[in-house]
Amino acid sequence: MFELVSRRHGSANTVVTFSEWHEVFPNAGYVVSLVDWLVHRAEVIVIEGESYRV
Incomplete structure (x- = not known):
């Protein structure tokens, strides 16, 4: 995950x-x-509530 984020950082x-x-x-x-x-x-956006993916 860290590798993915570092590759996308700024671009x-x-x-x-x-x-x-x-x-x-x-x-x-x-x-x-x-x-x-x-x-x-x-x-940062915090979304509270039930997940529809479950």
Whole structure:
């Protein structure tokens, strides 16, 4: 995931949705680095409610 984000950084839009970050990234260090990279110059939109994908 970090490799994908780093390749797209500054050249393309990226949308990331996870409801359970700890299941996708069990190591907290990876999450901190990835979120830091993602929110740099980002617009964060929090959408609350039931997921229609379930």
